[in-house]
Amino acid sequence: MSDQNGKLKKMMxxxxxxxxxxxYAAFVLANGARMEGIDAEMFFTFFGLEAVHKERLEHLHVATVGNPAMHMPTMIGGLPGMEAFATRMMKKEMEQLDMPEVLEFLDILKASGVKLWACKLAMDMFHFKQDDLYEDLDGVLTVGDFYQRSSGEGVQMLFI
Amino acid sequence: MSERIIAGAPVNVNEEGFMTDFRQWNQTIGTELAREADLTLSPRHWQVIEYLQTEYRNEVPLSIRKIGKSGVVDIKEFYQLFPNAPLKTAAKIAGIPKPASCI
Structure with a gap:
């Protein structure tokens, strides 16, 4: 390690x-970095783009199928209304923990100085335009652009 | 926990430098703690510090979200006033415990 002694400077x-x-895991990690004085940037790719899609971000769900931690048989998890029910339960718990809704959380991240980037390839794949996305998005990047922004010492990258 | 002299007064602090007895705090100590964090306190800083202390006295847990809804300061300005780890830094200057919040 150099003069920084391995200090974490930025989370990608x-x-x-x-x-x-x-x-929420991604948002909490980004916000938590800023709270510790660490820079943070987020790259929304593939289905992650839904978290910054103006209309869809209000309707995100927890997965009840293929999620062993739900402790629910797959066939039950697949019944109509199960996902909505589980999502309602989770949102209720989170509200008690003072967790903001997705849109408010994006506003908090933005105000805290987190850079928010959409992936160009995923945008093309889903036929999204920048107008479809969260207003205060910092822009649309290629994966190469994102790597460029990740250069330097003390930068860590996390894939969720 | 240990004792150290801040601005000429003995003060109890924990291993991270947070004061452990708020009754020992005064504005001179706050100013000195701010100087250690490379900050010069403006009237805006003091308004935020007073808000944090009021919340502490009322036993309200602090979080970035609550700061944003405080009506005292918005999140953007909070980060401008205390650029490096704002909630921790402001709490340390205010003489109150380190907030345990993840959000």
Whole structure:
């Protein structure tokens, strides 16, 4: 290590999923970095783009199928209304923990200085335009651009 | 826990430098703790510090979200006033415990 003694300076967080638990994990990690004086940037790719899609970000769900931690048989998890029910329960718990909704959380991240980037390839794949996305997004990047922004010492990258 | 002299007065602090007895705090100590964090306190800083102390006295847990809804300061300005780890830094200057919040 150099003169920084391995100090963490910036977190680069890639969000590729849109289930509520993954979105919140990514948001808490980005916000937590800023709270510790560490810079943070987020890259929304593939389904992670839903977390910054103006209309869809209000309707994110937890996954009840294929999620062993739900402790629910797969067939039950697949019944109509199960995901909505589980999501309601989770949101209720989170409200008690003073966790903001997705849109408010994006506002908090933005005000805290987190850079928010959408992935160009995923935008093209889903036929999203920048107008479809959260207003205060910092822009649309290629993966190469994102790597460029990750250069330097004390930078860590996280894929969710 | 240990004792150290801040601005000429003996003060109890923990291993991270947070004061452990708020009754020992005064503005001179706050100013000195701010100087140690490379900050010069403006009237805006003091308003935020007073807000944090009021919340502490009322036993309200602090979080970035609550700061944003305080009506005293918004999150953006909070980060401008205390650029490096704002909630921790401001709490340390205010003489109150380190907030345990993740959000």
């Amino acid at each position: 967080i890639i969000l590729s999923k849109a289930t509520l638990d993954n979105v």
